[in-house]
Amino acid sequence: MADTSSNSLQQLPLHLVARILAELETIQQLGSAILSHRIFLLAFNDNLHSVTSDIIASQIPSDVLPFALALEESTRVNKKSADAISSVLVRLESRIRIPADTFPCLLRLSASQAASISKSYTLVEILSDGLVEEAIPVLNERLLLSHPLHTSPSERFRLSRAFFRYQLMCELLCYPMSARGATKGHFSLFFQNFSPWVNDQLVCAYTYLERKVYGVFGDVAAHDIVLGEMPVYWQEDPAGDAYVQEFLLQGLPYLVSICHAKTYDERSNLITLSRFKAINWDCHPSQRLNEMIPDLIRPSSMLGYEDLVEVRTEMLPMLAQPLDGEQDALVSKACLIWHVTHLESPLADPTWRREEDRNLLQMGYVLWDYPDDASESDRQSIWEAVRDGPNVWPSRDIWTDREVTRSLxxxxxxxxxxxxxxxxxDSFDFSKIDGVAKERQKSLIEKWKREDEKWANSSSLDEADEADDEDSTTN
Structure with a gap:
């Protein structure tokens, strides 16, 4: 029977066999299919561009495809060339405005480029699923909603676009301006073609990734011997922590691995000094997000009153941008929620910089579709309660300064x-330490016990001094 099927397959014209290959879900599946039968290899070689373009067009929604193409292009351009960076961003804008321009681009892709696009979309889907699984239950709890865990097409688009734009920002804009690469003009092309609520979707993706990287980094930096010897500190603000920011620049495959790393061994293989290049702080993702301030208020900054420019309802048409798409137009839920949560807030103070808005970003507040059963005043009070409520994800255990010093x-x-x-x-446990002889372990433990005793006595003296100071103040 198998021989009969094989013979029948070989009798088909190659273009029909290619149609079979074009039904695969991802480019990654092509390898197994091609290896399974020589006729598939012949058909693929004879119809490479039509097969790969059809697979990508079926795998990736048409409104997401311009961002996937731009990301693939960004990995191949000269980051020190201002013109090269501009060309990627200009082509992205053109493909969003004229979707018909996108599909012909697929026919010019090499097999490796098509595979890269297919893989990047798969990774973006994984990251999107992770954010949904964590944020939706919290959203339902805090807002008393019953939002399903599966997302609508509009929500899926916002998630995909946000993660693609985040990685595109890392590829194109997180390089030193002095290297003749990204300039203020590129920042404007990247951010100002989108409204503040669409840019906040990118910030929601960044916030999710920052939290994941910060957690994994903290787990390793607090316990790894090599990082302790450096020393590497692990309780800094992640937006200003050079290690966290550079790990955020390591690419989509790395970030997916970070999100899935559960054990210490898995995490320690990802948090390594070899990945740290000590790039300029102004190239960190958190610093590039500062460029999101709308051009609408930039002239006023020269006059020194930019902080007085507040969000007003009449501003919304000026803040909306053609590239937002129908999913995020003025009548969209994303625009409505952004407006309600930021009415009369300083427009020059981006959401991501305000600690009081942290819960909004952690919940992905502008990513979701919301029911229409609340008045504007009700919405404002609901979101104020979210702002003022406990942290969506409480900070990890905080070490005292003495504990940090002791561990280091x-x-x-x-x-x-x-x-x-x-x-x-909290213990002298050498069971997970390699390379230290038993006798040396004993001598180290004795040394540390003496230090702990000395610190304990010092602490008692400090407490006694503080008590004396309080008594003298009272008297």
């Missing part, structure tokens, strides 16, 4: 003794 000193001692591995917070 102990890990430095272990490193000097030739050790590597994991060091716990």
């Amino acid at each position: 000193r102990q890990r430095e001692d272990i490193w000097l003794a030739g050790g590597t591995g994991y060091w716990p917070r």
Whole structure:
């Protein structure tokens, strides 16, 4: 029977066999199909562009495709060329405005370029699923909604666009301006072609990724021997932490791995010093987000009263942009929620910089479709309650300064003794340390116990001094 099917397949014209290949869901599946039968290889070689373009057109929604193409192009251009960066952003704008221009581009892709686009969309889908799974339950709890875990086409588009734009920003804009690459003009092309609520969707994606990277980084930096010897601190503000920001620049495959890393071993393989290049702080993603301030108020900044420019209802038509798409037009839920949550707020103070808006971003507040059963005043009171409520995701355990110093000193001692591995917070446990002999372990433990005793006595003296100061103040 198998021989009969094989013979029948070989009798088909190659263009018909190519149609079979074009029904695959991703480019990655092509490899297995081609290896399964010689006729598939012949058909693919004879119809490469039609097969790959059809697969991508079926896999990736047409409104997301311009962003996927732009990201693939961004990986191949010279980042030190201002013209090259501009060309990517201008083509992106053109494809969004004229969707018919997009499909012919697919016919010119090489197999490797098509595979890259297909893979990047798969990774964006994984990241989107992760954000949905975490944010929707919190959204339902805080807003008393019953939003399903599956997303609408509009919500899916916003998620995909947000993650693609985030990675596109990293590829094109997170390079030193002095290197003759990205300029203020590029920042304007990237951010000002979209409304503040669409840009806040990008910030929601960034906030999700920042939280994931910060958690994994903190777990490793607080326990790894090599990082402790450096020393690497792990309780800084993630927006200003050079390590966190550089790990956020490592690309979609890396970020997906970060989101899925559950064990310490998995995490320690991702948080390594070899990935850290100490790039200029002004190239960090958090710094590039500062460029989102709408051009509408930039002339006023020269006059020194930009902080007085507040969000007003009559501003919305000026803030909306043609590239927003129908999903985020003036009548969209994204625009409505952004307007309600920022009415009379300073327009020059982006959401991502305001600590009081942290909960909004953690919940992906401008990514979702909301029911129409609330008045504007009700919406305002609901979102104010979200703002003022407890943190959506509380901060991880905070170490005292003394605990941090103690851990760093102990890990430095272990490193000097030739050790590597994991060091716990509250015990002298060498079970996950390699390279330190038993006798050396004992001598180190004795040393640390003496230090702990000295610190304890010092702490008691400090407390006594504070009590004396309080008594003298009272008297």
